[in-house]
Amino acid sequence: MRVVEAFRAAFGADPETVWRAPGRVNLIGEHTDYNDGFVLPFAVPWGVTAAVSPRPDQTIRLLSLQGSTTEPITLATREEATGWTRYAVGVLAMLGDRVRGADIALDGDVPQGAGLSSSAALEVSVASALNELHDLGLTPMEIALLSQRAENGFVGVPSGIMDQAASALCEEGHALFLDCRTLGSRSIPLDLAAHDLRILIIDTQVHHEHAGGEYAKRRAECESAARKLGVDALRDVTDLAGALERLQGDERKRVMHVVTESHRVEALVGLLRAGATREIGALLNASHLSLRDQYEVSSPELDVAVEAAVRGGARGARMTGGGFGGSAIALVDEDRLDSVRESVAAAYAERSWTPPRFLDATPAKGAHRLA
CATH class of the missing domain: 3.30.70.890 (GHMP kinase, C-terminal domain)
Known part of the structure; x- marks a missing residue:
């Protein structure tokens, strides 16, 4: 796997876990999520793969195979994050003292700028990996909410819950009918x-x-x-x-x-x-x-x-x-x-x-x- 090879080359060891989260397309229900309405997204075949290992200190090292450099970016504190690194670091920030640092390599194939929510895919893949590594016991919806808080509170984008929920909860061959107030959801068959x-x-x-x-x-x-x-x-x-x-x-x-x-x-x-x-x-x-x-x-x-x-x-x-x-x-x-x-x-x-x-x-x- 390409991201594993990149992780090994950058950090000198294999990652402890690898998670993939997809982008999404919204079939219908636009700009209703932050109005407590209904949405109907489905996950797309393209996403972000995160290879992750925890660290015993607060250092965060990040590598993106789509980045402008082949060298990892090292951050001594979460406040140093800029650009694309904010989406990954924001997840760690929202977890607070429950996690320390991490080594993270990312590989994404969501078409950039196409409105398919590569940012949510990045957040959910990292959050899912950290959830496993630290045995946090978060449900898929809790992972989606954590990722949304990272985007809202750390990155500063006032997005609703739809993108992260679709990335975390969708099932193959189905759309996700989501009530954005109650967060109740139901998988709806979409056999095109x-x-x-x-x-x-x-x-x-x-x-x-x-x-x-x-x-x-x-x-x-x-x-x-x-x-x-x-x-x-x-x-x-x-x-x-x-x-x-x-x-x-x-x-x-x-x-x-x-x-x-x-x-x-x-x-x-x-x-x-x-x-x-x-x-x-x-x-x-x-x-x-x-x-x-x-x-x-x-x-x-x-x-x-x-x-x-x-x-x-x-x-x-x-x-x-x-x-x-x-x-x-x-x-x-x-x-x-x-x-x-x-x-x-x-x-x-x-x-x-x-x-x-x-x-x-x-x-x-x-x-x-x-x-």
Whole structure:
């Protein structure tokens, strides 16, 4: 295993454990997680593998096979972490005195910038390894929550729980129906091949950073709207028409999206449970229009990808992830894959944009031990 060989070369011994955690695609339920709503992600085949050994001191040594140097980065304290190292060190920081230092080598194949949550995969793989090494007894959901705290409190990204939960809990061949308030979850069969379907990821190759600016602004708008409506979170809005009458401007639009998007998640789960997988496309389309017009987190590249995919024969398509770039997904019949790819590629070529990248997504296994 490549990461084991790298660990051995960097640190002079074999790692004590190796864990892999996947990235994720969100089938539907965007920007609902931090509003206590519902989400429906599934794990993707790409992820981050962490080879880890504990240390008796506080030193943290980190090596990434995707990093700019082949030499490990040595940190005497957790506060010295910068850049990508913050995601791994943040996990140790959240564990506090329960762990000391560690030697960590990382190898990831999540397409960078595509909105497939490589950061959650990194956090969950490291947290899972440390959980085993220190016999912490954390459940998969507790590992997800720990990883989220690392991203929120140490890295400073105000993300919800969806990404880490998907990475830690997903099952192969299933999507994860997650209630972001109660953290109750249920695996929903997503056997695309049985229906001659594929989920095609369309990576726009446009990678906008949304961690500090627009993403945080949307979250603040939702929290402000909830306060004005007298509810703990937008999940609690039951009279949408009445709520919209009490709000204006951007806050009104944000509430419209969040409330209807959570309903779309429940509707899509109902279709999957009824075996009507081929019929979910209309909900994907509606989700994208809401994200574009009400939540305003799409981009020209995402809009063109969605429109061209549907024009090329996709049953439905939507942006996925935080927005402002990244990826769209399309539900496509097996025999229309080439047509959809050609339609999107042609639309990009007409605009002289960087050609998009296409990835076939199959629901994969959540975090698991490799060695």
